[in-house]
Amino acid sequence: AQPQHSALLPNYPNPFNPETTIPFAIGVGEGRRVELSIYNALGQNIRTLYAGALAPGLHQVRWDGRDAGGRAVSSGTYFYRLHAGDKTHVRRLLLLR
Numbered sequence: 001a002q003p004q005h006s007a008l009l010p011n012y013p014n015p016f017n018p019e020t021t022i023p024f025a026i027g028v029g030e031g032r033r034v035e036l037s038i039y040n041a042l043g044q045n046i047r048t049l050y051a052g053a054l055a056p057g058l059h060q061v062r063w064d065g066r067d068a069g070g071r072a073v074s075s076g077t078y079f080y081r082l083h084a085g086d087k088t089h090v091r092r093l094l095l096l097r
Contacts, residue, residue, distance in 0.1 A: 002056040003027045008082040008089035015094035016065070022049070022080055022093075023060040030085030031056055038063060039079045046073060049080075065095050072097070 005027040011020045026034060031054040038046040047068045049061045063080075067073050075097045082089045 003058070006030045006082065006084035006087050006089065008080070008091050010091065011063075011080065011093045015096045017096050019062050019064045020093060020095075021060050021062050023058065024082050024084075024089075025058050026054045026056050026084050028056045030087065032085070033083070035081075035083040036061055037081050039081060040073075041077055041079075046078065054084075065097075 003025040007025040009023040009025070011022045013020060022036065024036065034050065034052060034054045035048060036050045037048045040046055047063070047066065049063055065072055073095065075095055078093050078095060079090055080093060
């Protein structure tokens with residue numbers, strides 16, 4: 001069965017080093033425009049991991065702890081945000097170098 005609503009699930013491992021997996025669900029009718037991004041504690045976009053359309057269902061993306069320029073980010077708390085349809089979900093993750 002396809003999920004009826006989008007959901008952002010806990011990343012694993014958390015804390016992580018050097019990479020983490022971010023699972024999420026896209027609900028029926030919410031996959032036209034999907035964006036999954038990483039933000040620092042100041043709310044600045046560090047990296048967009050996915051932007052585009054997705055079919056309804058369970059998906060996962062890996063983050064290697066690097067910014068959009070390919071540079072390793074420092075240890076600390078980051079936020080991952082999923083926009084799917086008209087919904088936004090946010091969770092926190094911890095990178096320990």
